[in-house]
Amino acid sequence: MVFEILKKEEMAAGVWKMVIDAPDVAKASKAGQFVIVRAHDDSERIPLTIADIDRGKGTVMMSVQALGKGTKQLTKMNVGESLADFAGPLGTPADVKKIGTVVLVGGGVGIAPVYPQIKAYKEAGNRVITIIGARNKDLLMMEEEFEAASDEHYVSTDDGSKGHHGFVTDIVKVLLDKQNAGEYTGERIGRVVVIGPPILMKVAANLMTNYPDVEIIVSINSMMVDGTGMCGGCRVIVGGEVKFACVDGPEFDGRLVDFDTLMNRLMIYKKDELAASSKYDDECAGGICSKQVCSKPE
Secondary structure, eight states, X not given: OOEEEEEEEEEETTEEEEEEEOHXXXXXXXXXXXXXXXXXTTSOOEEEEEEEEETTTTEEEEEEEOOSHHHHHHHTOOTTOEESEEEEEESOOOOOOOOSEEEEEEEGGGHHHHHHHHHHHHHTTOEEEEEEEESSGGGOOOHHHHHHHOSEEEEEETTSSSSEESOHHHHHHHHHHHHHTTOOOSSOEEEEEEESOHHHHHHHHHHGGGOTTSEEEEEOOOOOSSSSXXXXXXXXXXXXXXXXTTTXXXXXXXXXXXXXXXXXXXXXXXXXXXXXXXXXXXXXXXXXXXXXXXXXXX
């Protein structure tokens, strides 16, 4: 298979949208699933949540934040080049069904993977409220797409540069408090889905202890290597049991996830990841780049 890059653009500072020619993956994909990608033959495997699909065109869109060596290699590739691997769809699809009103929350690079869920929940007959947030307005993405697809849409920034000055969870709380007070006139909010950094999902899950009649679903995209459950690298404790995010998830009941253990595990290889990224930057500056072309992103 030739997984050609058909489109590439910067959606936010350091975050790139890449549309890949992958008809088989597009045909089989459902909201909530992910792919395992390698930029080159000697690149590391990277798990990326599917941000959008077009079955008619046979394309899959993913969002990539250039942080580590693997994602930097990926974002240096240009339209017309082909990826070494694009394996998927992987993971269990999102449990999309008729709820009533669903609140979909995306934080940072987790914004893009929320988009296919808007479509899926709408198709299931739900009213959909979306909330996106980032540290500042320059890191927000897909605002027009979200606003057009949602019944209600809210924006939040940590620094107040756009929308609500604060966190996405502040808006979730306002909506649920209105519902409890009988002020909310729409269909009852029955589920909140959160995709973003682990700390965001932890805060959201803690908030939901005050609203026991509303479901909280989180998407755990932790360390993954093979994406099939064989390596055990993505272990996460859910309800006191060990689960594999790649095959049992990536979505879980947020009230049952042991976020402290998850975040500690995510720090295990942080030092090695930073060292590899720094070495790659130095090689690129010297024109070596681990045998890969050091072209700048378009």
